[in-house]
Amino acid sequence: MRIAVIYNDPGKTPAGEHWLARSSNRVPPSGVVRDESEYGVLGEVSLIAGALRERGHEAQVFAANHVARLTTFLSTERPDAIFNCCESFLGRAALEMSVAGLFDLFEIPYTGSSSLTLGLALNKGMAKTMLRAHGINTPSHVIVRNSVQLATLAPLVYPQIVKPLCEDASIGIDAAAVVGNAHDLAQRVSFVLREFQQPAIIEEFIDGRELNVSLLAASPSDFETLPISEIRFDGLSQGLPRIVTYEAKWLQESEYYQSTNSECPALLDEPLAQRLRDTAVAAANALGLRDYGRVDFRIRNGDKAVFVLEVNPNPDLNDDAGFLRAAQASGRSYESTVCEILDRCLERSRKTLATSSPGIVN
Numbered sequence: 616m617r618i619a620v621i622y623n624d625p626g627k628t629p630a631g632e633h634w635l636a637r638s639s640n641r642v643p644p645s646g647v648v649r650d651e652s653e654y655g656v657l658g659e660v661s662l663i664a665g666a667l668r669e670r671g672h673e674a675q676v677f678a679a680n681h682v683a684r685l686t687t688f689l690s691t692e693r694p695d696a697i698f699n700c701c702e703s704f705l706g707r708a709a710l711e712m713s714v715a716g717l718f719d720l721f722e723i724p725y726t727g728s729s730s731l732t733l734g735l736a737l738n739k740g741m742a743k744t745m746l747r748a749h750g751i752n753t754p755s756h757v758i759v760r761n762s763v764q765l766a767t768l769a770p771l772v773y774p775q776i777v778k779p780l781c782e783d784a785s786i787g788i789d790a791a792a793v794v795g796n797a798h799d800l801a802q803r804v805s806f807v808l809r810e811f812q813q814p815a816i817i818e819e820f821i822d823g824r825e826l827n828v829s830l831l832a833a834s835p836s837d838f839e840t841l842p843i844s845e846i847r848f849d850g851l852s853q854g855l856p857r858i859v860t861y862e863a864k865w866l867q868e869s870e871y872y873q874s875t876n877s878e879c880p881a882l883l884d885e886p887l888a889q890r891l892r893d894t895a896v897a898a899a900n901a902l903g904l905r906d907y908g909r910v911d912f913r914i915r916n917g918d919k920a921v922f923v924l925e926v927n928p929n930p931d932l933n934d935d936a937g938f939l940r941a942a943q944a945s946g947r948s949y950e951s952t953v954c955e956i957l958d959r960c961l962e963r964s965r966k967t968l969a970t971s972s973p974g975i976v977n
Contacts, residue, residue: 617673618957619694621714622660623701624680634810635861638791655865659933660700666953667698679704679714689721696960697725698953699929708737708782724964726956728928732903736928737781739816742902746923749901751894753923754819754913765804774820776858777803779811783927785861787811790871793820793856821913821922825859826881828895829909829930829941831952832959838899838908840892841941845881850874877937879944887914890921898926906959909938 660676667674675694679685679701697718704710712734718725728736735741739756746753758780759765774795779787787807794800800817807815825848829841848857851874862869883891895910904926911924930938934949942952 616695618667618696618698620660620664620674620676620698621679621701622656623703624678638789655933656700662934663698663932663953666950669950670954697723699725699727724960726906726960728905732928735902736926739780742926745901746898751898751923752921754821756816756818758814758816759804760814762805775800776818776820777807778816779807780814780816785859785864789860790855821915823916824914826912827909827937828891829938830895830899831955832906835959835963838896840895842880842944843888843891844877844879844937844941847876847878879940898923902926904928906956
């Protein structure tokens with residue numbers, strides 16, 4: 616089959632202009648002139664295309680960097696399916712859903728979640744509302760759109776964590792995101808409002824273990840849970856909050872990157888592991904995930920309460936990323952994992968065509 620692997624063309628940011636340079640006076644290494652959260656996609660698409668070719672597909676890699684160019688490609692090439700690796704468009708995460716919507720308009724099947732789900736999951740407040748509507752526990756939160764609104768909030772219980780409302784890949788999250796008093800909270804909210812030009816979400820900070828449950832569709836309507844991973848913060852210096860920061864994911868020279876490790880499978884008693892698996896599937900279904908995904912959890916110290924932090928559609932498929940580590944721990948190869956994702960996409964497409972075909976009138 617002719618498969619187009621479509622990804623967001625990465626953008627560059629001079630080191631001194633990166634948001635980290637204005638957070639806690641920490642400047643990225645002088646050599647960093649690009650946003651590594653976007654550039655990671657280059658290795659991913661190369662691996663995916665190689666896996667598809669190994670399976671006998673004709674794979675074409677295409678960088679989505681202009682609306683007219685993308686629409687021309689879709690209308691002239693008409694691939695049989697799209698392996699969707701777009702996590703933003705023109706450097707804006709909010710446009711991720713618009714790219715998937717364009718695939719819908721061209722009626723070309725694509726891997727991963729729908730445009731609606733991508734938009735819901737990106738907006739942390741809406742995602743948390745959906746989770747709670749389905750009886751799924753998630754940290755309490757408030758959304759602040761301006762500094763005046765912050766001043767009217769009832770007194771909060773600290774610590775809290777402050778994030779941009781609509782970003783992914785841990786953008787906007789570093790050590791200064793965790794605040795322990797009203798002064799630091801006001802400073803961080805102002806930073807997020809100014810830096811990212813969007814509301815800030817203030818969440819209860821859950822102190823405890825952090826775990827991820829990766830999901831791979833066994834059919835168009837059923838998920839299989841992969842071995843559970845735990846993020847370990849044992850190597851971090853005292854005083855640094857135990858969170859997955861932007862540096863932990865993308866800046867190899869940083870202490871967070873070097874001292875934050877993943878353990879898969881995690882050491883868990885079976886009742887807790889089953890609770891995580893069941894909750895992950897419920898969370899994925901609540902937001903309408905398709906084909907594959909990952910659900911991030913915190914287990915609170917003390918009462919061991921389980922909280923869903925985020926539901927991640929279309930997680931990173933680099934071979935050193937958490938999703939692939941979980942897939943490999945289940946006995947799968949990189950190629951077989953990628954092709955399973957594509958197979959579920961194609962099965963969904965065939966099912967849709969079958970149900971939408973007009974009936975035969977006698």
